[in-house]
Amino acid sequence: MKRIDKVYNQLLSNFQEFTEVELLHKQGSSAIEIAEQLDLERSNVSLELNKLVRMQKVIKIKMFPVRYVPLEIVEIICRQKWDTNKMEVEKLEQLSNGGKEEALPANPFELMIGATGSLKKSISQAKAAVLYPPNGLHMLLLGPTGSGKSLFAKRIYQFALYSERLKTDAPFITFNCADYYHNPQLLLSQLFGHKQGSFTGATESKVGLVEQANEGILFMDEVHRLPPEGQEMLFYLIDQGTYNRLGETDHKRTSKVLIICATTENPGSALLQTFLRRIPMTIHIPSLEERSLKEKIRLTTFLLEQEAKRINKKLSVHIDVLNALIHTEKFGNVGQLKSNVQLVCAHGFLNNLDSKHMVELTVRDLPDDIKRDWISNSKNMERSKKISEYVNLKTIISPVMESQEIKMEEDVSFNLYQLIEEKVDVLTKEGLSQEDINQYILTDIHLNVRSFFNQKNGQSSNLMKFVEDDVIQ
Structure with a gap:
């Protein structure tokens, strides 16, 4: 690898996961920092960085010490094309977001490692599901343990906020079905709530997670642990938008909630077909080996x-x-x-x-x-x-x-x-x-x-x- 490529890759790596707030705070990396990271002479690094500025790949911030930041990082964060006539600026925030005072948030998916690689298809599917009219499509995330399904679900929620498909105060509720696997009654109580006296120990009525997640997202991890009765109650909610707390027979409650499920199992054998048919978007999250x-x-x-x-x-x-x-x-x-x-x-x-x-x-x-x-x-x-x-x-x-x-x-x-x-x-x-x-x-x-x-x-x-x-x- 050429020295200029090593310098650019290091600079890119330094800011790959930065948010706008972080970038405006740091303003870039100096030649001394890059030289130390790569164990190279500062003068040689400075030479390559200035070449990259002339090639319109790196923006030069004329502070003390002089700092540099990749153009592509700035364009991703600012969500707009950069004016390449201004590759040298006094301060980065002068041009960030077209000079507006209020910064536009970065697309949460673009900040993920693998957004243009192994996660490209998964992100495309998730975007389509969130934006599908009128209220989005329910999703099933498939992938091995530790592949990042929970993190991906959180990014879906952040993208829904970013794209204004959800209100800024919309809830994101997480529920791991495995936590209550050995107590189905308690599991359903957690999910749908219960009426006072509906079972031994139910001394007062309880609000369920479905109700708490109204107007937001309910993420159900290890959904294959949800008993058939729970799956039936859930697909009834998806179909009708209504549900009952445990012990209720004459009260129909409503909840407008986008459901994201996740499982490590084969969904065809672990979930009811009637439930699966109501989850139209299946998204595969790649394992570490697939990256x-x-x-x-x-x-x-x-x-x-x-x-x-x-x-x-x-x-x-x-x-x-x-x-x-x-x-x-x-x-x-x-x-x-x-x-x-x-x-x-x-x-x-x-x-x-x-x-x-x-x-x-x-x-x-x-x-x-x-x-x-x-x-x-x-x-x-x-x-x-x-x-x-x-x-x-x-x-x-x-x-x-x-x-x-x-x-x-x-x-x-x-x-x-x-x-x-x-x-x-x-x-x-x-x-x-x-x-x-x-x-x-x-x-x-x-x-x-x-x-x-x-x-x-x-x-x-x-x-x-x-x-x-x-x-x-």
């Missing part, structure tokens, strides 16, 4: 950016680490990739506690199972060569300001890195050796991250079998 190498690299880099933000330090990531994370055969979805990225970063953080500004991630920081796969794989050289077309031998990842648009939907409720620092301090005071401290903490890290990942995949819902929802909450 291109470029998308896998961008996803991994994005996840590393989130960890850099939590650590509040730059990450220096060796190409072998990216190679191992992307190609390990122990996972097949984005959720597990996230878990592995957190483990690598936790290892690296522990091994770089004395470094104030940078955490270096090398092969030694890989979890043992991933490291074994990487060492024993005969395709490593070939894979690294392909990856090197997109990144350098070392990639510098800086903490980025997070936004609601790109925030990961499921986030840890504790700061893992703060926990590590505190435990190191406690164990050091107890007189343990550095080797013992590291071994103790690494074991603890694996337990924390792995158990959190398992919990998020719905493997800890046993309490739901016999405990009321308000107790769980």
Whole structure:
């Protein structure tokens, strides 16, 4: 890859997931930043950046230091063509959104990694479903665990707001049918509500999620766990726009709601045909394996950016680490990739506690199972060569300001890195050796991250079998 292409790709990568607010705040990347990220001379990077400005691919912001931003990123965010006679400006916000004071929001789908690649068809179908007159089409999302169905459903909701198909205060209600799989009565009560006295323990009437989602979107994950009775009640709602709370026989309630369902199962065998016929749009969400190498690299880099933000330090990531994370055969979805990225970063953080500004991630920081796969794989050289077309031998990842648009939907409720620092301090005071401290903490890290990942995949819902929802909450 030519140096100018590496510079442009790095610049593109820096702003791929930015919102308008973030871009106007940062204004672009300086030549020094790009040089540090690519381990190149600043003068050489500056030379290439100015060539890109002359080629009308990059906008130059004449601040101090001078900053640069890709033209295509600005056009996506501003939702309009840029005047190429103005490739050098004093400040980006002078021309953002045609000079209007109020910024136009970016299309939520365009911010997704893979929007022009593996997700292109899925996004096209989702747009068509949302815009279909008069009230949109109900959707069924298909894809393996961890492929991003929940995130995609949230982007559908954001697109409905963006395209003004929903009011700005329209609700987005999420319901995981698996949480109440072993208690169908409680499941239906959650979904449709119940009348006081309709069953033992129903001491007062309750509003259901269908009612809460009125004029908005109801996202039902793992819909194959919905019992036949629930599917029948749901397709009656779709057909007639009416429903009853449990225990009601003489009261027809109405709810105007767009339903998005998601399942990992074959819908033909897991759902009633009468229910399926009422969900006209089926959308496939690709697995991690189905995504291109470029998308896998961008996803991994994005996840590393989130960890850099939590650590509040730059990450220096060796190409072998990216190679191992992307190609390990122990996972097949984005959720597990996230878990592995957190483990690598936790290892690296522990091994770089004395470094104030940078955490270096090398092969030694890989979890043992991933490291074994990487060492024993005969395709490593070939894979690294392909990856090197997109990144350098070392990639510098800086903490980025997070936004609601790109925030990961499921986030840890504790700061893992703060926990590590505190435990190191406690164990050091107890007189343990550095080797013992590291071994103790690494074991603890694996337990924390792995158990959190398992919990998020719905493997800890046993309490739901016999405990009321308000107790769980």
